[in-house]
Amino acid sequence: MEADDGAELCFPQFLNTSCRKSTLPGSKDVFLNTLLSSISLLTVALNLLVIISVSHFRQLHTPTNILLLSLAVSDFLVGLLLMPGEILRNITCWFLGDLMCSLYIYVGYIIPVSSVGVMVLISVDRYVAICDPLHYTTRITERRVKLCVCLCWFCSVFYSSLFVKDDLTQPGRYNSCYGECVIVVDHITDTINLVLTFIVPVSLIIVLYMRVFVVAVSQARAMRSHITAVTLQRSVTLTAKKSELKAARTLGVLVVVFLICFCPYYCVSLAGDSLLDTSPVIIGLYLYYFNSCLNPVIYAMFYPWFRKSVKLIVTLQILQPGSCEANML
Template sequence: MEIQMHPEAELCFPELPNSSCRKPTLHWSKTVLLNVGLSSISVITAALNLLIIISVYHFRQLHTPSNILLLSLAVSDFFVGFLLLPVEIFKNTACWVFGDLMCSLYIYLSGILMNASIEIIVFISVDRYVAICDPLHYPTRITVTRVKLSVCLCWFYAIFYMSLYTKDVLIKPGRYASCYGECVFFIEDITGTVDIVLCFFVPVIIIIVLYTRVFVVAVSQARAMRSHVTAVTLQRSLNQSNKSELKAARNLGVLVIVFLASICPFYFYSLVDGNVVKASSATFLIIVYFNACLNPLIYTLFYPWFRNAVKLIITLQIFKHNNAYRAQVKALTSWCPDNNLLLNVSKTKELIVEYKRLQGSRNTPFDIEETEVERVTCCRFLGININEDLSWSHHIDVITKAVRQRLFFLRWLRRFGMD
């Protein structure tokens, strides 16, 4: 016996039988997948990107041009996980009950975040292209100030572009809705073509060209280093060069493939159907949003700097004294083996430069590879004696003592008639 449900029970607004949409009817497995799976992705996306935001903002040594771009990308991806994904889950499992104005704002915000993410990834491609292909001019061409200005222009452009792109639904919310309880958005053929060219084809072409050039240069540099290493070192160094070459190829390939795999299905679907915000396009839109969860893993969490920073945040060590200093030391110890360098811990000294008295007593000693580093008040670096208070007194005393010793011997030589 089959149970029949009254038609009004399937309406979003039973009090409006002639103009109300019907409730989404999904199989229980799809409902569980959307509610549990996508909710987990939403939480993970927001949490990972929030860790990146805190890391770059808190640790001053991470305030570099590349990390400023990663911070902007993390901000965009954080709002994707915190706002867009939960709304997308609700929109596909229930009726839209927030009104036409909120639907227009959702479309407007999703477009801004998507465009900003694409533009920032293009800026990251440019940054890495200059860093690898023109490393000598990188510090002068790519500065923190210029990157911050570029990020601001990127967000202003995304806001301006989406204001023009969605002006119809912003001026008249709900103009494309056929019934109450629906959130849809249609675009004209010409507008859709221009949007796909500006927001998809142009960025993808730029990214592919730049990363291809970066890949070629990186491989050529690795081969040049490998040939040089072969002539002067052992076979072990040769194997390390091969690993560096494969690592560069893998990382660049992952960056391009994941980005294209996430964004291509949505824009290819847009070529077929002009309705880019309806139930049938939800799968492709969710794939684009899922890229926000992958970005922090690809761009940041694979680097020792951010792994150490995240560890300090999770363990709440950022509230302790000199945490940034310890994070920098840990990053240095991780950077050395990754770049085929050996850190001699027995010859490593710790010198704390500060002007506040008794401040150093609160800094507990740290260890490298389970070996405690010796703390000194003065050290010699490139012939200069550096004191903990950055005064010249110790350096002058050392020079004066050396001069006195030499003058003493010169006077004795003069007494014996040796001029």
């Protein structure tokens, strides 16, 4: 059944209260659905490879990789839950009911907040590793990292509940028709969320990474100025400084990609209307989610252990007895 103006309804049995389906032309609708679904599947598959790699191979159970594992879990959930949910909300119709809509909104807050929190932990880890390497093994341990990751997720769950408690207690309170899942955030709340989940953590990340870069560059200059040093000492120093510069470049790539993907959504949502369903915000949101697909690609580019583990996983060699003890480094 169709509406009087020819638009197809989400729920034809509710003629007067049903929402209308997307008004995009058929070809564009199919193309957009196919594209977003493909990105969602790719995000799930790539991050699943990261999760299996770090979880299965014992040699990869390091503090840094535990943080990467937590980030991969949040990115995996983005592809598994958030991207398909956005397809239902903005391209087709929301068929899952008001309660699932509220839970989706809740999860939509938890995952990005935890992801940003883990990014901060990763920056702290790299800062200590490069700027204070002598104390790294004593300050950054697996137990402490696991505790920090658990606290990060717990704080994300608690923090997000403060923003969606009304939606959880009164599901569908802002929906105007059946087949709709609307997010409504007032300007003050949105500003507070922007400061706490973006401006503060991103500022901290940039400060730490700039410090890492400055230390690496200054040490490289010091290395070049000590021409009279012993040959062996210069060789060891050269290796260390090259490693630090490489780490600085890798972190720079991660930060730039992170900012490119995250800034548009926050900037547009802050400047836009309180109803977060305008086209610029939707575009920014998908770019925000696309970062979850790019992170494993960056790992593949800069981490040989990830490329090696993917080969072992794809060829099913991880099913062999003792494969978890394989040399990955």
